[in-house]
Amino acid sequence: MKMELTISTDAIDEAALAKRREMGDGMGAVICFLGVVRGSEGDAPITAIDYEAHEQMARHQFGLIFDAIEKRWPVESVRLIHRIGVVPVNEPSLWVEVVAPHRPEAFDACQFLIDEMKKKVPIWKKPLSV
């Protein structure tokens, strides 16, 4: 399984990511998920979220999750970008792509990846307001 992980303060460029995709002839399903910063946390309006990562550990934990996916589903590739630092409202903090032969495993692997990330990958949010 091809794996690509980026943890960076750069904005996520969906169009560029789509162009760089390479997939084999046997692959029939691509799923992309974007997690986008919403304009409120709880009831309070915010302008951005400041993401902090324990980067070295985050990379390791993402790697463990990718390995678990590779064991469980016939996924050809996973690409994941988590933006850190200040991410303004309406911009994505997370981009995940899973390429697989069929839709069910693409959906299952993508949801598994995000669920596991939310349990294990050491990244935290601090909401910012004006």
Add this chain to the structure above:
Amino acid sequence: MKMELTISTDAIDEAALAKRREMGDGMGAVICFLGVVRGSEGDAPITAIDYEAHEQMARHQFGLIFDAIEKRWPVESVRLIHRIGVVPVNEPSLWVEVVAPHRPEAFDACQFLIDEMKKKVPIWKKPLSV
């Protein structure tokens, strides 16, 4: 709920679609699904699939599915493109995007949409080989 449906012989331009996305401040999840033509049908290698649609009925049936989504989930927008005519191997025939406040409803609505499409929308495939 905003709905955008395209049934066309034009190639699907993901980058352009991503750029045209508009989403409200309360939206935190975007899911895009691509269905891509694979290099074989059953055991036989193919070069493309020729998609035929009963277009008027397909539009109506997609509309019924979109209405069902709107009633069931707080989805802000659904965009769907089904390419028809000859779609070469490795190119997408289907692109679906769902924008919602949170991930669970985005995933559920997207899977519901594709499941219902595969039951009800009158589009058929004819595999082509050299």
Add this chain to the structure above:
Amino acid sequence: MIIAVQFWSYFADFAGCKKTEIEIENGTTLAKLHERVCEQFPKLAEAKNSTLKAVGVNYQDDDFVLSDGDEVSFFPPVQGG
């Protein structure tokens, strides 16, 4: 009255045409029309149990009563995606 009938996907190959017209009596149901079609196009009879039936843009049940001007479609299981 005359009903316009369309065949889609490989049903058009089975029937040897994409469209035809069939004359029916008032009160004819979709099931009855389907039987008439199967008599006229024997290869469609072989696929009878997996046939989907629509009137205009909507699926309809066997007991749907046809009216003048209805356009009926017969087709195999759909395969979008």
Add this chain to the structure above:
Amino acid sequence: MIIAVQFWSYFADFAGCKKTEIEIENGTTLAKLHERVCEQFPKLAEAKNSTLKAVGVNYQDDDFVLSDGDEVSFFPPVQGG
């Protein structure tokens, strides 16, 4: 021996620092170190039950025995995405 300890997210605010060093005896477990940390930084004691603990890049259980050179992280529930 000396253990490097890091606090992440609002645990750094609770502790008033992002990093510290704590001297422990051989055989000290992660749970024991956590208790020491909670004594030294009382606000962290309040969050004790929801604290996640890692040594290096891996989560470890309370009975993990620390070794010289270990880097220990304490942090609140993660929130990636």
